Amino acid sequence: MIGHWFVSLLLPAIIGSIALIMKGERLRRFSYWFMWAAIAVAVFSAMAHVVNVREKARVAVEAQIREIAQEAAGKKPVQESGTPEERVASDLLRDFMRGILADRKQHDMDAEVYAPLLSVAYSVHSFSSKTAMNKTMVAVDSTAKLDKDTYQLLQTRITEFRRRLDSSNISSDFKQTFLEEFNGALANSEILKQQEEVLNTENEWARATDALYTYASQYSSQLNTAGNQVIVKNAQVRQEFHTRLSKCLDLNNKVNAGKAELKNLQVKKMQQYGLTASDLGQ
Numbered sequence: 001m002i003g004h005w006f007v008s009l010l011l012p013a014i015i016g017s018i019a020l021i022m023k024g025e026r027l028r029r030f031s032y033w034f035m036w037a038a039i040a041v042a043v044f045s046a047m048a049h050v051v052n053v054r055e056k057a058r059v060a061v062e063a064q065i066r067e068i069a070q071e072a073a074g075k076k077p078v079q080e081s082g083t084p085e086e087r088v089a090s091d092l093l094r095d096f097m098r099g100i101l102a103d104r105k106q107h108d109m110d111a112e113v114y115a116p117l118l119s120v121a122y123s124v125h126s127f128s129s130k131t132a133m134n135k136t137m138v139a140v141d142s143t144a145k146l147d148k149d150t151y152q153l154l155q156t157r158i159t160e161f162r163r164r165l166d167s168s169n170i171s172s173d174f175k176q177t178f179l180e181e182f183n184g185a186l187a188n189s190e191i192l193k194q195q196e197e198v199l200n201t202e203n204e205w206a207r208a209t210d211a212l213y214t215y216a217s218q219y220s221s222q223l224n225t226a227g228n229q230v231i232v233k234n235a236q237v238r239q240e241f242h243t244r245l246s247k248c249l250d251l252n253n254k255v256n257a258g259k260a261e262l263k264n265l266q267v268k269k270m271q272q273y274g275l276t277a278s279d280l281g282q
Contacts, residue, residue, distance in 0.1 A: 085170050089178065092168070096161050103157070107150050114139040121209065122248065124225045133217045137210055144206045194265060198258035205251035212244040 071078045071094055078094065080087055117139035120126055126136045165175055216223060219241070224231045232238035 085174050088168050088170055089165075089174075092161065092164055095164075096157070099157050100154075103150065103153060107146065110146055111143060114143050118143065122245065122252075124228055124230055126213075127216055127223060127230050128225045130217050130220050133213045133220070137213045137217075140206055140209050140213075144203070147202075190265065194258070194262050198255060198262060201251060201254050201258055205248065205255050208244070208248045208251055212241075212248050215244055216241060 080090075117126075117135055121136055121140070126132050162179065165178065168175075170178075219232075219234070219237045222233045222237045223241075224233070230241075232241050
């Protein structure tokens with residue numbers, strides 16, 4: 001299926017161009033961008049099928065998709081081409097891309113507020129006072145809420161895209177094929193599945209981190225900080241504290257490992273495709 005070929009080719013191209021510039025804490029906070037890009041590429045996949053790209057040279061297809069992405073990012077003026085139905089589909093695609101690019105930028109700006117506190121989570125300073133602990137919990141909880149709200153916005157955009165497609169003057173056959181490829185591409189995306197696993201681990205990490213700092217705040221009278229160490233006076237509290245901390249660090253490592261694997265899947269395909277971070281307005 002051409003849709004499957006496009007997903008394997010374009011998903012890492014678009015996502016990889018973003019992932020390659022993210023490191024450490026930034027990679028965690030921008031997790032939902034991968035989901036947006038996956039859905040955008042599913043739209044590319046559907047469009048590629050309905051305009052019968054089997055008959056086009058691969059380099060021409062790459063140039064076409066790169067052009068649409070650049071247009072959506074405002075990197076070049078829109079060039080109308082193709083049949084009337086193809087032009088309508090292209091307009092819908094550009095609007096969808098513009099929307100998710102705007103959402104990503106807004107998410108980045110909102111998440112940046114919490115970056116300083118997230119970058120020192122689990123440090124001695126983060127346990128130095130109840131105020132510091134509360135600030136860390138607020139940063140974690142706010143980031144989780146931001147991701148949840150952003151995911152809900154994504155669902156709204158998907159629904160709106162389908163509604164606009166359905167109400168357009170495109171033929172029924174065109175619409176049906178487009179949506180079948182779109183939905184199928186999402187369901188069969190290896191990278192999207194990997195991203196969903198990372199998100200599940202990330203949610204578990206956030207809950208565990210919140211529980212750790214809640215416990216530490218509850219027993220703050222038992223905690224002292226000296227140099228680069230957190231000293232816990234009571235043996236039972238100390239054991240529980242380190243058990244919770246160990247769980248958080250383990251989940252943090254799993255999140256980073258999952259994102260590293262996600263990045264590897266993307267990088268394997270990046271050099272096979274010409275779309276760059278600059279093409280998406282980075």
